[in-house]
Amino acid sequence: MSVTFDYTGKSVLVTGAGSGMGRDSATAFAGAGARVAVLDIDAAAGRTTVEQIEASGGEAIFVEVDVADDAAVHRAVDTVVDRFGRLDVAHNNAGAEGQHGFMLEQDPASWRRTLDVNLSSVFYCMQAEIPHMLASGGGSIINTASAAGLIGAYGLTPYVAAKHGVIGLTKAAANEYSEQGIRINALCPGPIETPFISSFPSSWTDRLLSAVPIRRLGRTDEISQAVLWLGSEASSYVVGHSLSVDGGVTIGGAETR
């Protein structure tokens, strides 16, 4: 089942839209009538998303960007606004889990890159997006955090720290800009079936599932429905919230069942 949203006339950007949840989110926004900017570091993957959207009659452009690069993010967001004339919704979704291993096995370079890609990137994106939204009277920003932004996860220290940071950053920014019509919220997916999760060893996924009350991985469309809701007027009084769409993993206790 899917709820219908109307994004006709809206301009939307999605980072990390070349794969997984970002691709599904971009496709869903386009299916709801938005003009969509697909931002990704992987040009081939991003262009494939654009082709898929165009093949179903939607409107999309691709903009290549490394979200960990402050100046590149500003150029990319400005390109979107040059092409579409405005920015109504931004889904800051790009992320990567970084190096696996306990803290003492992590090197400082990997710590910095994981923080850059998952946390600083969201700061850079919002700094680039908010002035355009202020200029047009408001907007909605959805920052992808994770269940790992609410609880811990073994062997992913930098990622867990970064995603907890995304939630704090979302609250701080929401406090500053909601009065001017910009709603900023975080989305906290549980384990969702994407190439990201396939990169984990299967023993890891089995252990992970034992902690998920619903006992299955989530689907990308279960995330994009929540993203479209947060981006729309249907969530007009939702500000600085961290929305869990996680099969119950953050409730805790499923592994003792």
Ligand code: NAD
């Ligand atoms: P994915 O690996 O399928 O897609 C991630 C996309 O981001 C890719 O297209 C990749 O090229 C792009 N990307 C990576 N680094 C980038 C960079 N520096 N600049 C621009 N683009 C970049 O991942 P996914 O599972 O769809 O994850 C999307 C988001 O959801 C991520 O932030 C991830 O941390 C988060 N998340 C994923 C899960 C899960 O179980 N899959 C759970 C919780 C949160």
